[in-house]
Amino acid sequence: MKLTEFQTKYVPQIDNFLKSHLVSEVDNPVFSKIMSYSVMAGGKRLRPLLFLATLETLGHGIGESELRIACGIELIHTYSLIHDDLPAMDNDDYRRGELTSHKKWGEAEAILAGDALLPLGIQWIAEGSNSAALAIIMSQAIGPNGMVGGQYLDIDSTNNDSVKNNAKVINQMEWLKTGCLIEASVKMASVYAGANDDEIAKLDKFSKEFGRSYQIYDDLIDVVETAKEAGKATHKDADEGKNNTLTLLGLEDSRKKLAEMIKAGKEAIAIFNEPLLGEFFNLYRKVL
Amino acid sequence: MKLTEFQTKYVPQIDNFLKSHLVSEVDNPVFSKIMSYSVMAGGKRLRPLLFLATLETLGHGIGESELRIACGIELIHTYSLIHDDLPAMDNDDYRRGELTSHKKWGEAEAILAGDALLPLGIQWIAEGSNSAALAIIMSQAIGPNGMVGGQYLDIDSTNNDSVKNNAKVINQMEWLKTGCLIEASVKMASVYAGANDDEIAKLDKFSKEFGRSYQIYDDLIDVVETAKEAGKATHKDADEGKNNTLTLLGLEDSRKKLAEMIKAGKEAIAIFNEPLLGEFFNLYRKVL
Numbered sequence: 001m002k003l004t005e006f007q008t009k010y011v012p013q014i015d016n017f018l019k020s021h022l023v024s025e026v027d028n029p030v031f032s033k034i035m036s037y038s039v040m041a042g043g044k045r046l047r048p049l050l051f052l053a054t055l056e057t058l059g060h061g062i063g064e065s066e067l068r069i070a071c072g073i074e075l076i077h078t079y080s081l082i083h084d085d086l087p088a089m090d091n092d093d094y095r096r097g098e099l100t101s102h103k104k105w106g107e108a109e110a111i112l113a114g115d116a117l118l119p120l121g122i123q124w125i126a127e128g129s130n131s132a133a134l135a136i137i138m139s140q141a142i143g144p145n146g147m148v149g150g151q152y153l154d155i156d157s158t159n160n161d162s163v164k165n166n167a168k169v170i171n172q173m174e175w176l177k178t179g180c181l182i183e184a185s186v187k188m189a190s191v192y193a194g195a196n197d198d199e200i201a202k203l204d205k206f207s208k209e210f211g212r213s214y215q216i217y218d219d220l221i222d223v224v225e226t227a228k229e230a231g232k233a234t235h236k237d238a239d240e241g242k243n244n245t246l247t248l249l250g251l252e253d254s255r256k257k258l259a260e261m262i263k264a265g266k267e268a269i270a271i272f273n274e275p276l277l278g279e280f281f282n283l284y285r286k287v288l
Numbered sequence: 289m290k291l292t293e294f295q296t297k298y299v300p301q302i303d304n305f306l307k308s309h310l311v312s313e314v315d316n317p318v319f320s321k322i323m324s325y326s327v328m329a330g331g332k333r334l335r336p337l338l339f340l341a342t343l344e345t346l347g348h349g350i351g352e353s354e355l356r357i358a359c360g361i362e363l364i365h366t367y368s369l370i371h372d373d374l375p376a377m378d379n380d381d382y383r384r385g386e387l388t389s390h391k392k393w394g395e396a397e398a399i400l401a402g403d404a405l406l407p408l409g410i411q412w413i414a415e416g417s418n419s420a421a422l423a424i425i426m427s428q429a430i431g432p433n434g435m436v437g438g439q440y441l442d443i444d445s446t447n448n449d450s451v452k453n454n455a456k457v458i459n460q461m462e463w464l465k466t467g468c469l470i471e472a473s474v475k476m477a478s479v480y481a482g483a484n485d486d487e488i489a490k491l492d493k494f495s496k497e498f499g500r501s502y503q504i505y506d507d508l509i510d511v512v513e514t515a516k517e518a519g520k521a522t523h524k525d526a527d528e529g530k531n532n533t534l535t536l537l538g539l540e541d542s543r544k545k546l547a548e549m550i551k552a553g554k555e556a557i558a559i560f561n562e563p564l565l566g567e568f569f570n571l572y573r574k575v576l
Contacts, residue, residue, distance in 0.1 A: 112436055115439075119410070123427035127424060129420065132420050135411075135414040152397070
C-alpha cells in the first residue's frame with residue numbers, strides 16, 4: 001500500500017478515536033476539553049501511523065484494539081509536547097499554529113493535562129494489547145533512559161559550551177528525545193504481531209534509522225521553513241544556544257547524513273514485500 | 289503480624305530497593321540523583337506498605353518481584369508530590385523538612401524528575417507483575433479520572449466560592465487526589481495474589497474507607513501539628529482558600545467522620561485472620 005493511501009484511510013480513524021474517546025473516557029468535561037485541545041491541534045499522527053504501518057507490514061489486521069494502542073501512543077506524544085512548551089522548559093507560545101496549552105489554559109492546567117495524557121496513553125496501550133510487554137516497552141521509551149532523559153540532557157546542555165561540539169552527547173540527546181518513542185512505536189507493533197526474531201531485528205534497524213533521522217529532519221525544518229509553514233517559532237534553536245546535529249555538522253553535512261540514514265533504513269526492510277514503511281522517508285524530501 | 293513489626297521488616301527493604309535501583313537503572317548519574325533526592329526524602333512508604341500488607345493478608349509471599357511493584361507505587365507517589373509542589377501548583381518550598389525538588393534543582397529539572405518517575409513506576413509495576421491488569425489499575429488511578437483529575441478539581445476549586453460549601457465536589461476532589469492511589473495499591477495486591485471475588489470486595493471496601501479517611505487525616509494534621517513536626521508548611525490550606533472536608537465540617541465533625549470511617553474500614557476486613565491491615569488506622573490516632 002502507498003503511504004498516502006494508508007494515511008487517507010487511517011488518519012481520520014485515529015482522529016475520530018482520539019476525539020470521541022477523550023470525551024467518553026474523561027469524566028470532567030472541562031478537563032477533557034483542555035486535554036483534547038492539544039491532542040486535536042492537528043499533528044501528522046506519525047507515531048500511531050508507524051505502529052499501524054508496522055502491523056500492516058507484518059500482515060496483522062487493524063481493528064478497534066489496534067487503534068486504541070495507536071492512539072495511546074499519540075496521547076503520550078502530545079503530553080511530551082505540552083510539557084516541552086512550558087515556561088520552565090522551551091517557553092513556546094505557539095505549537096502547530098495554535099496557542100500552546102499553558103498560554104491557552106494556564107500553566108497549572110497544562111502541567112496537569114500532560115500528567116493526565118501520559119497515564120491515559122499507557123492505559124490505552126495496556127487495554128488494547130492486554131500485554132505487560134507493550135506497557136514496559138513504552139514506559140522504558142519515555143522514562144529516564146528514554147525521552148525524558150533526552151529532555152534532561154537538552155536543558156543540561158543548552159548554552160553549555162563543553163557540549164557544543166561534543167558529537168557523542170548531541171547524538172545521545174537527539175536519540176533519546178525523539179528516537180526512543182519512534183523506535184517504541186515500531187517495536188510495540190512487532191511484539192504485538194508476534195514477529196519472528198529476524199523480522200524484529202530488521203524492523204528495529206529501520207526504526208533506529210528513521211527515529212534518529214527524524215530529529216535531524218526536525219532541526220533542518222527549523223532553518224528551511226518559515227515560521228508560518230512550520231506553525232511554530234523557527235530559527236529559534238540557534239538563537240537559544242541549542243546544540244544539535246545541524247549546529248555540529250552544518251547544513252550540507254546534515255543533509256548528507258540524513259540521506260545515508262534513509263538508505264540504511266530502506267535496506268533494512270527490503271525483506272518485506274510491503275513498501276509502506278520505506279515510504280515514511282518521503283517525509284524528509286522537503287529538506288533534502 | 290503487628291504493623292510496627294511489619295514496618296520494621298519491610299521499610300528498610302523498600303528503602304534499599306529504591307535507593308539501589310534508582311542508581312543501577314537510571315543511566316544519567318546527575319538525573320538519577322535528582323530523582324532519588326525526592327524519593328529518598330524520608331516518606332512513610334505508606335502505599336508500598338499497603339500493597340505488601342494486602343499480600344500478607346492474602347497469604348502471598350513477598351520477594352524481589354513484589355518489592356519491585358511496591359517500589360513502583362512509591363515512585364509514582366513521589367512524582368505526584370514533586371509536581372504538586374511546583375510554583376504553578378501549590379508553590380511549596382519545603383516537603384518532608386527538605387527543600388522541594390524545584391527549589392533544590394530548578395523548575396525544569398523538577399518537572400522532568402516527575403515526568404521520569406511516573407513511567408519508571410509503571411515500568412516497575414509491569415515488570416514485577418508481568419500483568420497488563422496491574423498496569424491498567426495504576427494508570428486509571430493516576431489519570432484524568434483519578435489523582436490528576438483530583439488535582440485539576442483542586443486548582444479549579446481553590447478560591448472558588450461556589451465550591452466552598454459544596455460537599456459533593458469536595459468529597460470527589462479529596463477522593464480522587466488521595467483515595468484513588470491508595471485504593472489502587474490494595475487492588476493491585478488483590479488481583480496480583482489472585483484473591484476471590486468476596487475477598488476483593490472486602491478489600492475494596494477497606495481501601496475506600498482508608499483512602500477517603502487518609503485525606504481527612506491529612507487535613508487535620510494541617511491544623512493539629514506545628515510546621516516543624518509535619519516537615520512542611522502547615523496552617524496553609526485555610527490561608528490559601530483551600531476547600532476540604534475540614535473547612536466544610538469543622539474540626540469536631542471531621543474527627544467524628546474519621547472515626548466512623550475507621551469503624552467501617554475495620555469491619556470490612558474482619559473476615560481475615562491477619563490483623564495487619566486494620567492497624568493502618570492507628571496512624572490516625574494523633575489527630576483523634
